Amino acid sequence: MTGAISGGFVEPTQLFELVIVMLLAIIALHYVAHRLGLPPSVALLTGGALLAFMPGLPVIALDPSLVLVIFLPPLLMDGAWVIALGHLKRHMIGIASLAVGAVVFTTVVVAVVTHWLLPSLPWAACATLGAIVSPPDAVSARAILQRVKLPRRLLILLEGESLLNDASGLVLFRFAIAAGVTGAFSTVDALGSFFILAIGGALVGIAVGIAWVLLVRRLGDEYLMIAASVMAAWPSYLLGEMIHVSGVIATVTTGLIMGWHQHTVLSASVRMRGTSFWTVMIFLMEASVFMLIGSSLRGVVERVGGFGVVIDEMGGPILLILLALTLARFAWVFGSDVVITVCRILGLRRYAPLGSRSAAVLSWAGVRGVVTLALALSIPEGFPGRDFILVTAFAVILGTVLLQGTSLGLLIRWAGLSEPISEKARFSxxxxxxxxxxxxxxxxxxxxxxxxxxxxxxxxxxxxxxxxxxxxxxxxxxxxxxxxxxxxxxxxxxxxxxxxxxxxxxxxxxxxxxxxxxxxxxxxxxxxxxxxxxxx
Structure with missing residues (x-):
């Protein structure tokens, strides 16, 4: 992360002071959110945006690759560590439908709507925007799901989707960027690339996970065991990216293996101490992500010429794209439920439909966050429609976090969802x-x-x-x-x-x-x- 003031760079001491100010702001904003009954992500995003426009503070310019490397691996690891593996396998078809099918479908819908609104924008640029905004964010999903009570099936679907859909979005994004630069695109190559990235990432994750199990069994020192557990997220992600497979799937796979074996390879003392440290670290990382997203608003707005340009020239298309994005998820979720219902009528009763209320909650939970912003910021200079894509990506994050994040709890209470008997554990x-x-x-x-x-x-x-x-x-x-x-x-x-x-x-x-x-x-x-x- 770097900051710039009048073309210069922030001094190291100034950068450290900014970090301290941000951490103090996180504590204050979390307290305010708790007192007002708001999701912390909403307060942090708003606070970061207000902080960005305070006089005398530098413009925050995020390095997208650095943001992903720092924040994404541990946050993915945290989700994979605690997810119920048995339920994950049981609902893998539904998770794959959301993590792959919904992402591809949403990308296509957004691309078509964007090209219809802005015919001068090349199809590759429209597809790039679709790939950027299509995957819901793991960090945003966790921030919201921690505050609500959902039936296990819905919770597993949302958690599993948030862990795996970034891989789909990244593959689509890379091919859309390549098509925009070279003018060539191959569906067959894209599908082949996705399977190679996914399988390769899973193999890397298995290797790192097994290495972790073997290592912690031989480490006698509790602090070394905790350090090895905390550090495992980054090697799995970096190794996957280094050999050009999915670092996301590698990290998730490693986390699943660690979560499965931690009950037998870690002592009670290590788990208690490690969990305390890990919980605080994840809390600060999640909060920092939302603060950084809000803080980057100033640079995005100044780049395109100010709020006037955003509202007058981009406001209408952005609102319609946000609407299309939301409706696309509703269409996919409800359409999938209809398909399951038809299959049951035809005698295929392995899967049960969610029902309209559960489907509505699942559809409304597609909140975007750090991955969307990082992908938008990584678009090469000179790419067609880069400024519009960047502003739209930021607007999608703001819209989904502020609107869906604040209203999801109300929707869940209205739906009155309960745990189906088939989903309940055999023992209480x-x-x-x-x-x-x-x-x-x-x-x-x-x-x-x-x-x-x-x-x-x-x-x-x-x-x-x-x-x-x-x-x-x-x-x-x-x-x-x-x-x-x-x-x-x-x-x-x-x-x-x-x-x-x-x-x-x-x-x-x-x-x-x-x-x-x-x-x-x-x-x-x-x-x-x-x-x-x-x-x-």
Missing amino acids: MSQAEAAMAQVQAKIIESRAYDDEGNLVHPRLLERYQRRATAIVDYVGQEEQYAPQLHAHFDLVLEAIAAGRAELIRLHRSGDIDEETLQELERDLDLEELSAISAKS
Whole structure:
């Protein structure tokens, strides 16, 4: 990221000051969004745009390739790490329909509408615009999905789409740019290239994922294991791009492998510490993306001659393109649902239709973000219609984030979606806890007596048996026991707070040293987290 002032460059200290200002603004804007009940992405995008026009601040000029390399790999990795792999495989046809089919269809629709509105713009330029705005953004999707409650099928479809559709958009973009520069385009070559990029990216991701599993099993130091886990996103992406396959699919594949194996190769301590660090890092990265998008508005507007030129000369076509973009997604989603319904009528009942309300939510969730802006900024100088494409891409980001981002929650509440029985897990949370408690009790029972039959762990045996009995009794009667359960853990939390206060008093009075404070406080922290989790 570089900034320019009157043709010069920002000094390193000024750039650092800008970063600090941006981080402080992120904290303030998140607080404002929380108080006003707004999606943080909306507040951050708006705040970044306002910050860009503050007097005395430099124009923020984003290096698109650098933005993608810095932000996209860890954000893709984060989504792949936590996604339910079983559900991902179960709904892969639907995800592929959105990540490939919807992207191609939207690209064609936007290209046709753009050429109809601006006949002087070459078809290659129209296709380039379509490829830029067609894939919904993983960062934007995550920012919105974290604040809403959706049935598992819809959630998996949206998360899976956001992880994979960037690869489709990037392939279409590269071929559209090549067609604009050379005047030649081959559908066969484009399809072949896509499959090569996808398969190659998956192989790279598998290799990096396996290397990570082998590495962390041999690392004895917790901090090295956390560092290796955090760093894995960039090697997979960079290696994929280096050998000219899909870095996006490579990163996603690596993340899926890491997420599957992290339960067995990472210790509880590594997971707790690593998750805390990773969560904060992803929070700052997601927030920075929206701030940078907003901050780049000034440079985009100044490039085309100011807001007057944008509104007077580009406003009408841009609004119609945004409308076509939105309607294209609705048409694809609802059309796919109609196809599934017809197939069921004909006897092919493997897939169930979403239904109109779920389809409406899925259609409205196509928010664009950093990938759209980075692709627009990477268009070569002198490319036909570059300024119009850049402004339209920015308008699409603003329109989808501000409009769809603020109204998606309302649409979901209106739809009143519920989890279908077929999508629900076979065991509920309390049933899973009961199964674990019974297995643990059996282990304790088998080891509670010595070889001569004497009971050597009476308290441990009593504790685990009592816990297993209580949890089994709780299954199916959650609502009845809820008030008693809450009262129990409220008291536990009060006891923990009292113990913490006493621990701090002992330390400040000089009765215990720093090491004792840290060890006992860590025990209290784990006990508090366990109580909060059990209460919720």
